[in-house]
Amino acid sequence: MNDLQIDYFMAVATNLSFSKTAEELFVSQPAISRQISALEKELGARLFIRNNQKTELTEVGRLYFDLFSRYKADLLNTKYEADQLMGRTKGVVRVGFLEGWDLVNIIPPMMERFKKAYPESDIIINCCGIKELTSSLLTDTLDLVVTMKNSTVRFSEFDCRDVAVIGKILLFSSRHRLAGMEGMTLKDFSREKFLAPWELEEKLIIEAIASYTRPYGFVPKLSFVKNHESLITCVRNNMGVAIADEWVWAKGAADLRWIPLNARDTISIARMRTKINEQVLALESLIENVIAEQKN
Numbered sequence: 001m002n003d004l005q006i007d008y009f010m011a012v013a014t015n016l017s018f019s020k021t022a023e024e025l026f027v028s029q030p031a032i033s034r035q036i037s038a039l040e041k042e043l044g045a046r047l048f049i050r051n052n053q054k055t056e057l058t059e060v061g062r063l064y065f066d067l068f069s070r071y072k073a074d075l076l077n078t079k080y081e082a083d084q085l086m087g088r089t090k091g092v093v094r095v096g097f098l099e100g101w102d103l104v105n106i107i108p109p110m111m112e113r114f115k116k117a118y119p120e121s122d123i124i125i126n127c128c129g130i131k132e133l134t135s136s137l138l139t140d141t142l143d144l145v146v147t148m149k150n151s152t153v154r155f156s157e158f159d160c161r162d163v164a165v166i167g168k169i170l171l172f173s174s175r176h177r178l179a180g181m182e183g184m185t186l187k188d189f190s191r192e193k194f195l196a197p198w199e200l201e202e203k204l205i206i207e208a209i210a211s212y213t214r215p216y217g218f219v220p221k222l223s224f225v226k227n228h229e230s231l232i233t234c235v236r237n238n239m240g241v242a243i244a245d246e247w248v249w250a251k252g253a254a255d256l257r258w259i260p261l262n263a264r265d266t267i268s269i270a271r272m273r274t275k276i277n278e279q280v281l282a283l284e285s286l287i288e289n290v291i292a293e294q295k296n
Contacts, residue, residue: 005039006068007139008032009047013065014135016055020198024132069157072140073274081277091121093283096136096145099127100228102249110290114283121279129197129227130205137272143280146287149266150208157272161284163291164267167246168212169258173238179257186261187216193240194220195231212243212263267291 011021012032022029040047047061057065093114097103107125114123126142130151136142137158145152152160170186172179178188196209206222213220223240225231232250235242244251244258245265251258269284 001039001042005035006071008035009039010065010068010072010138011135012036012048012055013057013061014138015131016057018050018055020131021135024135066157069138069272070274072138073272076140076143076275077277091118091277091279092124093121093144093279094124094126094142095283095287096126096128096133096142096147098133098147098245099129100232100249101127101245101247102252103127105294106287106290109293110283110286113286113290117282118279123283134270137270140272143275144269144271144284144287146267146269146291149268150205152268152270155270157274158270159273160268160270161288162266162268163288164294165264166267168243168261168263168265169246169248169251170241170261171232171235171244171248171250171256171258172241173236174255174257175238176241176257184259185216186213186259187218189241190216190218190220192221193223195223195225195234195240195242197227197231198224208265209243212261215262 008021008025011025012018015021015024018029018032022032025032036047043060043064045060045064046058047064049056049058111123114121126136128136130147133142133145133147134151134155137145138155146163149160149162152158170189172189172192178184181188190213194209194213196205209222210219225234231242232253234240235250236253236255243261243263246260250256269287271280271284
């Protein structure tokens, strides 16, 4: 058994998809399958049930998922404590933010305050999709993530802190046939194609999108694209509309228009419950404070 096998297992267990995990990790699907098959052989147990419709963990797979989650966090905490004993206090804290957000008022003050407290340490920033954020926590690729609360609540391994409630908006092209219309509401777009990144294709997220439109009397026709960048490109080229967070940077683009919706979502900071080293906890509090200041 090795860390690569464990990382692949944790990622597939998060995504419940071999193909999506392969795209996320930039490796071939057969390579992931071979590593997990080797892990199953060594453990003497089947970890996944796979059929044409879905991939899911077996009962044994869930046991090993819990074990490897604790192992990853305990290993990092032990390394941190060992560095302290040997006088090596320099460290790196890896933070993930949901892709597409405008973070210009969050990252600079966060970096400045952290460097004052820990001048020998560094922060690495990664912006990616919802599923990659959760799998990165589980595989110890990231220490903290700032993401939508509804993507973290099903993971008992995570410690989550709500930090903001933000509104939702509808994005559409300046070339859209309704772009010049006064007093538009979401109901005016009921016949449009609504775009969403493919990684959001889960019952939970599909229901969330439908919940934004249901008060306006319709369920949207959804079309999935590869990622957030593809979504913005399609909307800018009038190939559909999209529901987004009010934090999205693209709402300021000259060729896009937006209207506010009567819907809100909660933003959370999440980390593994067992990840309790000083710098991670300090940065977690810093991010919470910086975001709170932006609301005031």
